[in-house]
Amino acid sequence: MSRVSLAWLFPASRRIDEFTNRELKKFYEEAFRKGVISREEAMAELKKALRHKTDFVTALKISIPVNWRSSISYKFWKKKGEKPGLSTIIETLRDRRMYELAATFAIALKSGDIRDEAFDEKDFVKPEEYDFKIRTADNLEKLVNERAEKIHRKGFAERYFKGREEVFNYELKDLKYSELFRRGEYDKILSLYEDLKETWHGKTAGIGERVVSLTLFESGLLDEEPEACEAIIRYQWAITNIWMWSDEIKDLASNLREGSINILLVECLRRGLEKTNVDSVFSFISRNPRVLDEPVQEYVELTKKIEEKLKTYPWINFKDYVEGAGIVFSKLEERKRKLLKTVKS
Incomplete structure (x- = not known):
């Protein structure tokens, strides 16, 4: 959040954390009080949940307030003809429903991330450590289910x-694709490239897409302006794909060491990479730097196209969206530079 005009997101982010932590503490206190879980287990799980960090939670602390502000801005514009300004920021920061929604999603994302972490580590940790993480994820999911319904x-x-x-x-x-990769079945992965790409979209940008859609639904804007909301959802889907691609760049070295699948690595294989050891991959990228740009261009072009549509809605807080996207673009460029420096050293 380096842009001055997005400074209003700092207090929103702090309060989202406060809401989330309070709900987690209340949930475990109640579970212990009802005898569902021992005090020791409750404290251990709570500690894990409070400390667990995930990039998706950081992202939703930008996405939810920005999209919620659009719903507030629409109401102000419809009632008074006002364009987005300070009054819409103040009203957004005061709206408890936004914080409740963000807390629900933050807990859900922690649950999913802890479960993924357990699956990834299953073959390398003690059974009791794996079981602990799965129990934690299950209990957090139970809390999310309660919140979603009540x-x-x-x-x-x-x-x-x-x-x-x-x-x-x-x-x-x-x-399944991760298992194919571990077995070195690269030709089969490449033959299923379109399905792999859809899978990558679904488990990464698909989460962001659903968070945005549900935010617009909860705020009521989806009922009022479905066409505009469709553009907002698609825009943030594209931005999330750019962010996820920058994550693939950032994680490449560790994924290579672990033998884990990485979409950037798959793109290298599509362009002629033959061996997947670190030296071979780095040498390939050094000789073919465009592999860092070409796969993400479709999302960059899509954002530019949708920005033109977003501009046509006088009530949309357009600068928030564009400057939020600018942070993602800057992060992508930074990670590309860092990787290119590494592969050429």
């Missing part, structure tokens, strides 16, 4: 559960 507007839970099931199915497919 706190949010009618229809939210059904949409949330459907979206979660869709993402889960993509995650299962991703596990």
